[in-house]
Amino acid sequence: MSELTWQHLRDLDCAAIRALGDAWKSHVDAMLDQAERLRTDVIDGHLGVEHYESDTATQVREQIGLTADRYEDDLSDYASTRIATTLFEAADAFEKEQAEIKELIPLIEQHDFDIEGDRHDYEVNLSGDLHQAILTLDPPQWLCDKVGIRKPDGFWDWDTVKALFNSVDLYGTAIELAGQYQDWLRSVMSRAHDADDEAAAALQEMSENPTELPPQLGATYDDLVDDYKTELSQEVADEAKAIADGTSGMSPEQVNQWWEGLSDAERQSLIEEHPEWVGPVDGIPTEQRDTANRTLLDNEITGLDGRIAAKEQALNGMDPESDEYEQAKAELDDLRQDQKDLTRLQDHITNADGTPKTYEATDQQYFLLGYGTEGSGQAIVSIGNPDTADNVNAYVPGTTGNLAGASGGLMDRTETMARDAANASSEETATVLWLGYDAPDTIVPEAMQDKWAQDGAADLEDFTKGIRATAEGEPSNLTLTGHSYGTTMVGTAAAQEGVEADNLVLIASPGTSVDTASALGVDEDNVWASTNDEDVIQYGPVHGEAPVNEEFGANTFTSDSPREPTEWWKFWEGATENHSSYWDDGSDEGEPNNEISRSNQALIVTGQEEGVR
């Protein structure tokens, strides 16, 4: 676990880390030349068949060739992909969080707060001096300004009396600000620790799994070399499995480098023979993941036929009154539901001839980036290819989001977003339904809990890093759009893990797990919250400050517009204060919330924020 303190982070020489990565890259390039020299100058040169022939000559040339291959692989896999890229990624992450620390620490100091506690759980508290100042009715100017009183000048006058009566406000205000800074500090440290731990994991996995060298020349060479070659051919599969299992320690960028380093035949072999190691993996290009996932989906639907038949047969032999029967019946119902949901998903994204379907409204193909049947079910479907699009908008649904919705209401919403973006800009936007986490099923108690967001945070982080890693050309303008608990999911990932997003859009949010936009690790100018008057967060902002509140510090955009009278003199038909809509978008009361919100969101996701209001 990372031992980084805020002081370490502030003082870290990130340029030196980056320089080390550069040094390794240069080393790799130089050493690759050496590996090639072994082949050209040695194997084909002075030890070539023209100059060197003996009983063991063939073995010698083969062994040197295998050694050169191993050297080249290690340079690529270890020195370049693991060491250099890990150093670059760590430098980038630390630099980003260092900038935040350098902004935050002076603010904490200027406001007379103290940082206390463990590096994994810092507290920002009022300093003794600040306590004293408030108690002695000599609050600092900044606090007086915040509370709205004049700074007492030491005499018992009206300002002093006001300060006395406002002492609760003074304390409350100071504590609230300290709380926001604490939130921000903890988020920065969480992301820095995460980057540190990820870098360490990548390097550690490498050191714990050194590769084997070819057998040494000698009496046993012939016995051992065939085994070595067999293991070589298995290496790619072993690497792919470790990556898919999450045990490789590699980031999506590293995965992408590894993938690009494979031969066409190796990639094709993995897609065909082990689609389960390709489809769900962030860092592998979208088209290949889609191919693999469609194979997996098809196989699973077919496989469910057999499992359902087996379960039905088993039920026939059970006592219908028994608990065993009840359990088996429930399992059968689940299997049937899974098959129904998966088949509907497949039908939605696939033509009758098995080719990928296109969403006709935007003329973009559907790409399947992942799916699952655990819990409520998961589905990650992109309309358009995020690797080539100018903009990417990932919609993260909230409570009751499930696999069935991926071909139902959730997909309707995703398609609407795709259509709106296409109507708003000449640039291409890929719109992704990202239900890559187990969303809560109920408001009470599940949506009150943060565990669903906590469990999905690393996956959402990896998704955004994968988008960056597989981008062809310039990075896209990436937006995460959360809806309801989906905003808690987005906020938790952003605050704790860090997301590679340019914009966050938060609709109908019950809280994002933090109290201030500063803690989300994304430029606050690019954090947007909807002020939809019909936002129904009946259970209150249980996951931190509501992002529409001024204190949170996000941009807000309107989702409604003042009603206009049908005649100029019918002033009572104007904007009403008391909404009584049943539907959240106010459509039953003639509110334009949904339409205005859609216009604003389309401008944000297509990089036209200047038009938002």
Next chain:
Amino acid sequence: MSPTVEDAMSEQPPAAAYTQAESYAPMEAAVADLVTALPGFPGFERRLWAKTPCSHDGLDDPRYTNVEIEYRFSQEDSQRAEVREHYADVLRDHWAGLGYEIIADRSIAARDRTDRDLIAFRPADRVKLWYSVAYYVSIRIRSGCVPVSDLSEIAYVPPVGGIVPGGVKDQVGRYFPDGIPVEPTDPFESPDSYDDAL
């Protein structure tokens, strides 16, 4: 006590004027009507039927859906001032004259253009008419939340505005899995008389 999914499902939403299946005809009629009001109407580029989910207390209610019919102008026509500005003004007056409520009329200064959202509301059936001026200009008719219908209950309504029924730009195919039910034309069929063609 905070609502659960079950609570949300058990509450009664307001009665809708239509079911999903019943909403297409009057909504298409609204488009047919507005086309007649637009001077020098150039025709639409495409028609689309879509839907958006309905949510109550933050939860999507799968029993209801919000039908949306979209007719979009071509990109070339969408750049014309007549379509972007004049048509919006004409429709505002036209809808107000029909007794609809203008619930939104806002201009937005986007990067290199001026967008506009003009939205009218028909209280009688809660249909909204949205003239959306953006990179594309489109007319969107929205039903409000209506009970979901089975696909088999949805009848085809031919498009207006120059869209060829059942053609590539008549994007309603997913509602008719057996094919859009338009009358086929025999390309080799001879007319009864050639008199008018000579």
